[in-house]
Amino acid sequence: MILGVDIGGANIKVSALQTDNSLKLRSIKLHYPLWIEGIEGLSKAIKRAINLLSYDEIDYAALTMTAELSDVFKDKKDGVEKIVKAAMEALGNFKVITVKGSLLDPKDAIDCYMDVAAANWWAVGWFISQLREDGVVVDVGSTTTTITPVMRGEILSKGLNDVEKMSLGEIVYIGALRTPISSVTSMVPLNGGWCRVSSEYFANTGDVNLILGYITEEEYDIATPDKRGKSIEDCHNRLSRVVCGDGRMLTSLQTRLMAKFIYEKIVEKVFEGLTQVLSRFASQGYYLGTGFAAGLGDFIALDAIDRAGLKGIMLRDIIGRDNTIALTSASLALYLAHKVGVDVERWISSLK
Numbered sequence: 001m002i003l004g005v006d007i008g009g010a011n012i013k014v015s016a017l018q019t020d021n022s023l024k025l026r027s028i029k030l031h032y033p034l035w036i037e038g039i040e041g042l043s044k045a046i047k048r049a050i051n052l053l054s055y056d057e058i059d060y061a062a063l064t065m066t067a068e069l070s071d072v073f074k075d076k077k078d079g080v081e082k083i084v085k086a087a088m089e090a091l092g093n094f095k096v097i098t099v100k101g102s103l104l105d106p107k108d109a110i111d112c113y114m115d116v117a118a119a120n121w122w123a124v125g126w127f128i129s130q131l132r133e134d135g136v137v138v139d140v141g142s143t144t145t146t147i148t149p150v151m152r153g154e155i156l157s158k159g160l161n162d163v164e165k166m167s168l169g170e171i172v173y174i175g176a177l178r179t180p181i182s183s184v185t186s187m188v189p190l191n192g193g194w195c196r197v198s199s200e201y202f203a204n205t206g207d208v209n210l211i212l213g214y215i216t217e218e219e220y221d222i223a224t225p226d227k228r229g230k231s232i233e234d235c236h237n238r239l240s241r242v243v244c245g246d247g248r249m250l251t252s253l254q255t256r257l258m259a260k261f262i263y264e265k266i267v268e269k270v271f272e273g274l275t276q277v278l279s280r281f282a283s284q285g286y287y288l289g290t291g292f293a294a295g296l297g298d299f300i301a302l303d304a305i306d307r308a309g310l311k312g313i314m315l316r317d318i319i320g321r322d323n324t325i326a327l328t329s330a331s332l333a334l335y336l337a338h339k340v341g342v343d344v345e346r347w348i349s350s351l352k
Helices: 039-051 076-091 106-111 120-131 162-168 205-211 232-242 252-282 298-307 321-325 327-339 344-349
Strands: 002-007 011-018 024-031 060-065 095-097 135-140 145-151 187-190 193-196 290-294 311-314
Touching: 002 039, 002 076, 002 327, 011 039, 011 327, 024 039, 024 321, 024 327, 039 076, 060 076, 060 120, 060 327, 076 106, 095 106, 095 120, 095 327, 120 135, 120 145, 120 290, 120 327, 120 344, 135 252, 135 298, 135 327, 145 252, 162 252, 187 252, 205 232, 205 252, 232 252, 252 298, 290 298, 298 311, 321 327, 327 344
Parallel strands: 002 060, 060 095, 135 290, 290 311
Antiparallel strands: 002 011, 011 024, 135 145, 187 193
């Protein structure tokens, strides 16, 4: 079994590629808010995530991460070192992928911490390049959106760290669950006018997407802002507080309309990042005509791709919902398999 592991600040994603007889890819996402649970429990959480896949023997494993950004660490150097050491306790022998696709031993990864920090997009780009020579993948997770362009079979992301990627539109800090409403919009339509929103963490994009039916209660797998339930009524109550009201003051019809407006603003922000990335290629006379929608918020990605005038493809229709939610770890498992000599290209070709 070949394992890909992605340690994020809020989630651990693990993918296992079974190579006996025929290839089979399975993935899971385990919510592990590092800023709450702490680095001390990370190795046990990694083991727990692996155990959920019910595989006993690991032949090869690779690690990637974005959790080094968490403010539980002094800086990225401290974050990479502690994450790698926690993974060593959980996995033993493994490789760590860099922003250029190299696979390093754990000690070398710690020494070259900026090469491995936030490198989880690279394997995704490689996987997409095996599916289509030209295209762009828009991966909307619970917290952030990553946009990775591929042209002529090459990964052409320009940013090699978070700051560069945020500047270039390759990362948009918006997601399908954890984003506060005040980070999406400053006002919402209400009672025939425009009502400003509170900057308190009263509701998030998870509440919006659940009200609109885009996600299930099971997919809303984080703690809610008020630590209450995840029913539509609970989401209605939280969204009512965004305008400093409550569930008695506003009707469900009003909050549903608010949710629809906020959703369009979410898509708009992803669209802004996508068109910024596409504009770099357009200035050189290139057109990336296909967009791959991925992540927990792939429905958001697809709407942004449609707005940009690209042909939209839902990756969930190709590799399944679980694998597209954990696309970073799934792509890493496939890339590692490729590097150790498994003929994954034939399997990927069968998906086209």
